[in-house]
Amino acid sequence: MTRPIKALIHLQHLRHNLLQMRHCAPNSQIMAVIKADAYGHGLHAALRSFDSADALALLNIEDAISLRQIGYVKPIILLEGVFDAEELRLCQAHQLTPVFHHASQLAWLNGLSVRQGHFPALIKINTGMNRLGFNPAALAHAWATLSAQPCVSDIALMSHFACADAEDAQTVTAQMRVFDAACAPYPAAQSLANSAAIIQHPSSHRDWVRAGIALYGSSPFAHQTADSLGLLAGMSLQSQIIATQNLQAGDCVGYGASFCADHPMRIGIVACGYADGYPRHAPTGTPVWVQGQISCLIGRVSMDMLCVDLSDIPQADVGSPVELWGQQNPIDRVAQAAGTIAYELMCAVAPRVQRVLCDSTIQELATHRSNPKQNKIF
Numbered sequence: 272m273t274r275p276i277k278a279l280i281h282l283q284h285l286r287h288n289l290l291q292m293r294h295c296a297p298n299s300q301i302m303a304v305i306k307a308d309a310y311g312h313g314l315h316a317a318l319r320s321f322d323s324a325d326a327l328a329l330l331n332i333e334d335a336i337s338l339r340q341i342g343y344v345k346p347i348i349l350l351e352g353v354f355d356a357e358e359l360r361l362c363q364a365h366q367l368t369p370v371f372h373h374a375s376q377l378a379w380l381n382g383l384s385v386r387q388g389h390f391p392a393l394i395k396i397n398t399g400m401n402r403l404g405f406n407p408a409a410l411a412h413a414w415a416t417l418s419a420q421p422c423v424s425d426i427a428l429m430s431h432f433a434c435a436d437a438e439d440a441q442t443v444t445a446q447m448r449v450f451d452a453a454c455a456p457y458p459a460a461q462s463l464a465n466s467a468a469i470i471q472h473p474s475s476h477r478d479w480v481r482a483g484i485a486l487y488g489s490s491p492f493a494h495q496t497a498d499s500l501g502l503l504a505g506m507s508l509q510s511q512i513i514a515t516q517n518l519q520a521g522d523c524v525g526y527g528a529s530f531c532a533d534h535p536m537r538i539g540i541v542a543c544g545y546a547d548g549y550p551r552h553a554p555t556g557t558p559v560w561v562q563g564q565i566s567c568l569i570g571r572v573s574m575d576m577l578c579v580d581l582s583d584i585p586q587a588d589v590g591s592p593v594e595l596w597g598q599q600n601p602i603d604r605v606a607q608a609a610g611t612i613a614y615e616l617m618c619a620v621a622p623r624v625q626r627v628l629c630d631s632t633i634q635e636l637a638t639h640r641s642n643p644k645q646n647k648i649f
């Protein structure tokens with residue numbers, strides 16, 4: 272038997288979450304954002320779950336080309352655009368949709384030959400986040416350059432919100448005002464909304480919405496649970512107890528002896544550590560599901576192991592199932608306890624953790640061991 276840690280990927284939950292997003296934005300086309308290996312779930316799982324989305328969005332042109340090679344025909348958006356002139360040629364060859372967010376990318380359009388094919392483009396406008404995008408004053412030049420380029424078949428406009436998850440709508444409203452003023456002269460499709468805006472800012476939906484975190488079953492909001500939004504966990508990070516210890520009062524646990532028992536207690540050692548992607552900074556008290564109930568982490572997370580309190584779970588023993596996060600133990604709660612966000616936890620699940628794809632009825636229907644050195648991902 273292999274080491275018992277695995278990430279179960281629930282394809283039906285991913286599909287359900289996509290439908291939830293459609294329900295929120297019924298009049299928009301939906302881009303499923305699958306960057307960072309589909310937020311750690313694997314491109315294979317994403318492709319199987321999000322085939323009904325209207326487009327896919329990611330960062331790496333290599334992944335985009337792989338999607339084309341296995342026959343994906345809908346738009347594929349490169350959210351950071353191209354990183355050199357050669358990649359524009361690949362956009363031509365594979366009909367990819369790069370985002371243009373900087374003048375350097377416009378310069379690479381020179382020298383493209385229309386005989387090598389066409390591609391649609393997105394122009395990103397900086398409406399206040401000050402990360403990627405042309406300032407409104409530079410939009411006219413970007414538009415003129417792209418529309419004069421015979422290789423560019425279509426142009427759409429986009430921006431990104433800095434605070435779509437905030438309880439007050441002030442910065443979203445301000446960014447939309449800048450966007451609307453900048454876009455007014457141009458007859459182009461628009462895209463603004465990430466998951467948080469899809470859920471709470473209907474006026475931002477426009478032609479295309481860009482769903483990420485909600486597809487994977489995490490709430491974009493600190494003040495609302497995924498459950499209350501009707502989202503289901505896309506990933507369940509599971510392992511097992513591989514040893515137990517009985518502590519006496521005064522006995523300490525793990526590196527740094529940061530946890531010391533003040534009464535006799537039983538603990539379990541779980542085959543999951545920071546080298547699997549579990550956050551090392553998660554403190555004592557972080558929720559861990561063990562054999563049917565919520566227990567908690569104690570002591571420091573080590574590279575390959577962590578410890579849980581078994582005092583109230585006498586039936587738990589070597590081989591007992593553990594869910595680090597997932598359906599029983601919401602990832603948002605684990606993230607909050609660890610002082611981070613679910614995005615980071617999902618993306619950090621290590622390549623050594625096997626992704627096991629499961630469909631509603633057939634468990635372990637297909638297995639995909641992710642291997643970063645392997646170029647063929649499907």
Ligand SMILES: *Cc1c(COP(=O)(O)O)cnc(C)c1O
Nearest residue numbers: 304350431465466481482483484
């Ligand atoms: C990652 C990303 C998204 C998705 O954001 P979520 O908060 O995960 O829904 C949308 N748009 C852009 C440009 C992104 O980079």
